[in-house]
Amino acid sequence: MAAAPATEPRARRAHAPRPWRNWTRTEQVTPVRVERPASGDEVVAAIARARADGLPVKAIGSGHSFTGIAVAPGVQLDLTDLAGITRIDATTGLVTLAAGTKLHAASAMLHEHGLAFENLGDIDVQSISGALSTGTHGTGRAFGGLATQLRSVTLATADGRLLPVSPTENAELWPAARLGLGALGVLVDLTVQTVPTFVLAADEHPEPLDAVLDDWPTRSAQADHVEFYWFPHTRLALTRSNTRLPADASRQPVGRVKRWVDDDLLGNGLYEVLCRIGSIAPGTIPAFNRLASGVAFNRQVADYSHRVFASERKVRFREMEYSVPLDAVAPILRELDRVIEQNSWRISFPIEVRATAADDVWLSTAHGRESSYIAVHRYHREDAHDYFTAAEAILRAHDGRPHWGKLHTRAAADLRPAYPRFDDFLAVRDRLDPDRVFTNDYLDRVLGS
Ligand SMILES: Cc1cc2nc3c(=O)[nH]c(=O)nc-3n(C[C@H](O)[C@H](O)[C@H](O)COP(=O)(O)OP(=O)(O)OC[C@H]3O[C@@H](n4cnc5c(N)ncnc54)[C@H](O)[C@@H]3O)c2cc1C
CATH class of the missing domain: 3.40.462.10 (FAD-linked oxidases, C-terminal domain)
Structure with a gap:
């Protein structure tokens, strides 16, 4: 797939690369460059620029994964400016959050509207996208992990599209996009089913x-x-x-x-x-x-x-x-x-x-x-x-x-038998990212290169 031409944003938010470390200090990298997109179009443009320069690109959340899943040696997308509630329906409880929103900030905003996440893990400093992309979960036999609260996403793809994915739009991608390990594209926004406070x-x-x-x-x-x-x-x-x-x-x-x-x-x-x-x-x-x-x-x-x-x-x-x-x-x-x-x-x-x-x-x-x-x-x-x-x-x-975000030594060959739909996920990855724009060493290990 060819990279679609992307419009240059009026004020391109980029800053000089600084060494990045994860919270637990097991991973560090100095990206070639860091970009700070503030909209879906700016994410698409950043991906296009990375491709033009032959660099891989990866969004980061709060760096709270213990594994190297968020390591971005090429272009690191810092989504700090892509945060907040973009749509809220207090009647249905459906809320759309920009991809860089931190869980604690989301909880505070939801609370003001009489809403809450159905379930959460032990901490809430993660970004909603980072937490969802690694399968973050809490506890409760009647409740699933965070991915089960998700109702739709918008994904910025390697070929320059902003793709809506849900059970009704591009539905064949939905079971993969709900927990994508950052391997399928860059999430721009996510709609979650919240519950009353x-x-x-x-x-x-x-x-x-x-x-x-x-x-x-x-x-x-x-x-x-x-x-x-x-x-x-x-x-x-x-x-x-x-x-x-x-x-x-x-x-x-x-x-x-x-x-x-x-x-x-x-x-x-x-x-x-x-x-x-x-x-x-x-x-x-x-x-x-x-x-x-x-x-x-x-x-x-x-x-x-x-x-x-x-x-x-x-x-x-x-x-x-x-x-x-x-x-x-x-x-x-x-x-x-x-x-x-x-x-x-x-x-x-x-x-x-x-x-x-x-x-x-x-x-x-x-x-x-x-x-x-x-x-x-x-x-x-x-x-x-x-x-x-x-x-x-x-x-x-x-x-x-x-857990995809916590330390382990498993690789694709021995993860495959543990996941009945592993090859289906890989097929979606091949379709959305055939040139491996979004990969890194960790993804090469757990999904294959
Ligand atoms: C102290 C601590 C407590 C924890 N408690 C729990 C817990 O209770 N339950 C649990 O399940 N886990 C827990 N975790 C693990 C944590 O929830 C996950 O590792 C989570 O991914 C971290 O979120 P983050 O925002 O820091 O993401 P990062 O680690 O920065 O990134 C994780 C992945 O998300 C991808 N990503 C981020 N943004 C986007 C985007 N916009 N589009 C596409 N991909 C994106 C990154 O590329 C990367 O692949 C804990 C971790 C720590 C350090």
Whole structure:
């Protein structure tokens, strides 16, 4: 396909390339140039210029992927100026967001209109496009990942079109475009199905690990959004259950002092200090984990959903997360426990377990099966290699599928059997980006070059 001529925008927003790093500091690159388009036409023009110069082009979000998926060595598109709500229908709840909108900003704007995202992950600093492009998810057996909230997108393509894609327009592309890994084009806007504002009542407390493990398939369906954290070297699971309530339900936000103690001091400040001590003196980690399990998690909160779903993560870490069949959680965590203790590893960061509904998105980690998610973490100053290698072997053996934005070593040949529609996705990629304008090393690895 030939690159269509694109009109030069009146004021071309570009700035000198600076080194770019992802949040966790595993990836860095200095692009040949950075462009800052503020409209769909400017995105199309930037793609055309990149092609004319023989450079690959890639949009970035907030750089919160642990993998190299957002690395843009050619032209990096910074979508900071392509943000905000462009269309809103408070009756249907259909809202169109410009592609660079950050989730926290979207939540705040939606709230003003009496609307909210149906579900969110642990943080909300990502861009809506970045989060959707990697299959970001939260927890809740009745809820899918973010891609299931999507109703249509506009995609700037390699051949210079602004292509609407939805179940009714260019419908054959829809199951791929809902979660496209940034491999199909540049998203310009996205329409999501929102829901009326609601309150979430959160109950967080420690429970015996074995009881939670044995009970997980049942327990994960007992509240609307259930998850738990297990600190290795302890026998406690820190459970969190969020129940959805109407918008006018009484709220019990965390007080400012308690929020500071829980989130800033214990959750981030003291936690950073203890992780640092643990990285120098690993023998302190089991005692620290027992302290963290007992102290940091004992609270009831009720507030508007976006304030409860997401929290701040100031302590930097590395993460690998796999989706696995719902009932595989207990055997996997017991194997992880055994491997950690056999190797005398001292792991300060908890393992997080969540669950979501099945969906029909081609590259979704929950494609065709109700899924549990198991995430292993390591403090960023510690070497994650051996622990993550062992964890990945266990997770793979249980039919695991890796999160596209989190560390893993899988490549196209061994991802194909995990995704029944893998080749269909590749066919859409071949059609939309035959010259691999949007590729990078990570995409070459997981999709093939
Ligand atoms: C502390 C932390 C907590 C996290 N919590 C969760 C969680 O609870 N659940 C979960 O599932 N994940 C979680 N993640 C992972 C995170 O949600 C994903 O990696 C997400 O992609 C990051 O969004 P981003 O805006 O930073 O995107 P980036 O990492 O910048 O980019 C990700 C991909 O999106 C593409 N992209 C961005 N914009 C566009 C566009 N306009 N068009 C086409 N492609 C585009 C990029 O090219 C790249 O391929 C977490 C990550 C961190 C660091």
